[in-house]
Amino acid sequence: MANTDTAKLFSNEDFAGEMLSDSVVSNGFIVEKLLDGSDQFREIMKCSKIKTICGKDICESNGFTSKIYLVSIEFQQENGNSSEQQKFSAVMKTVCPKRVQDSIMSTITDVNKNQKDDIGKEEFMEKIAKNISLIHNQECDFYTLFGNISKEIMPLPDIYYIQKSDLEKDTPGVIIMEDLTESSCMVPIYEGLSVQQIKTIVRHLAAFHHFLLCETDANWKKICGKFVFEDCENDFGDRIVENVVEWNKDYFEVPLRKLKNVVKSKQMIYALRECAQEFGLPELLVHGDLWTNNLLWKKTADGSNPERVAAFMDWQLLFKGNLAVDIANIISCCEPDVRKELESFILEYYYDEFSRRMHDSGKSVGYRIEQLRKAYEYAFISKTVSMCGMAHMCAQIKKEDGEDKNKTLAKRAKIAVEDAVVLVERIAPEWLCL
Template sequence: MEVVKYLAHLHAYLSLLKIKEKWQKEFVTIEEMWGQSVAEEFGSAMTEQIMELDEDIVEPFKKIGNLFIKPDFVKWMKEKCENDYGVPEILTHGDLWNNNLLWYNNNPNRLAAFIDWQLATIGNPMTDISRLMLATVETDLRKKIEKEGKILELYLNELNKKLVEQGMEKVKYGIEEVSFGRVMEIPFFERGTPENDPEFKEKMECIKTRAKSSINDALKILEIEAPEWLNKDEEKNVKNN
């Protein structure tokens, strides 16, 4: 909760016109940073990792895995967030999880800094929240928190509070609109645990559970918000077969 609070404060600060002009000049979107060839390489690597997991993870992933490296889909999703839901892009950290958070020694519940900004890009404000929740919170607890809407409610309350303090208007979007950004929950499924680790089996089960949950959650959002894109991909797969 503390991290989400300070992330909202950071987003409010980044919304100041003079600050916004700076990061818009110095940073690019993830598509521009990677380029299509790198995006496709990443997509292939991620697919290989997921294909090694259980069948009940592989099947739903087949429906959506290719979408996230398609420039036209990424462009559509960006425009839908901005034009339909009124959620503007912001400077995102890109790799927000436990190891990139610093806490004060004398107050371990107080956040000191977000570190390691090498993957920072311009993107949807929900990207970092989704990444943080998936990487640090067990699936059952994450679903409970998301269902109650506490995280997004806290984010919006803190964002609006800081915006007003800065002499700016509150955002016009609410929880429902900002929730669409959760489709960005398709995470990097790291296999950073060596097989000789005594906890390898337990850690792999955790990865499987989180992978399955995030893929299914993203699929549910797209089935409601973007069924035409899912149908396009299914039609293409049928033709290829």
């Protein structure tokens, strides 16, 4: 229910108390938060009333841990002149733990259906709900600390309002941010990223890592400890492997089962975090989910392939660990031949960019390219299993995209897994499941 003062901002005061679409907040709630967080919105409201608010689910119900709404607001001048209407839009992200639970259980089926409670479903789902709340709150902490960072270093959307999730109080998690839908675009996962796009991303990562080490205090270390899903990995990962194999035996039965140990907690934690310490790399803030759908690109006037990043999105899986994880994640979004071309030079490219910035600040890098390459190898191994899970999930929930497109993802994952098996045989044969 909107308060009386907020209701007066609407042409129809009853509209303030109505919920935005099927979201967890009211129209009045959104207006209150935009008044506090957006200079542009406040300026419009000086001589206007709100005529309409509409909320559209722009994830088309495919968001994994949240729902994302495009909030469109139309105004009417206080003199009633409808010919002078203005518009304002924002994007609202809300976390939905129950929805995530349903999505996980429908995607990761229990392959041993006849065994009673073989995955401890109730305990597992409770853990998932807590983790969903946790990762939203970590994203809130990230935007609180870095919301004003230079977009030349790390492009982020402007943030208007942040509300942390509290499961005990049933408080929904909410982030209201700048609308970039008109000025930016995503590269479809099926198309794959280009070499130039990867180089652009890597330059931003190098700039951000330098910023963390040289230009900010250490408060960022407090917002991310362990990898948030590590307690679930043994159950969660095993079922990803078995369900992917059941889905496509021809591609994955032999190579993926060899990597089944990779998704155990001990190995995953080593690849994502501990190997960085062992190889002498600094533990840095890792995005953790850097792939095509979490990158917005600035549209080009002629419609050509975009090469400038508008925003790095969805920092909910961030953690402190192996800086090479983000590099491994993003080049896994390329076609196999492009990935292999990138692997021949992209680590040196990152290292040169990072070294230049460190030297300009009078600081030493502290590690050699060989150490970075070792960390990348473990990051790549850990990534390949999730690539298979992503290919499987897209085949289940994006059937309308067509068989050929889903085959593209499956083939991309198959080749990555085969490459990972060769890598494990060389650097960590004890991880193989034979």
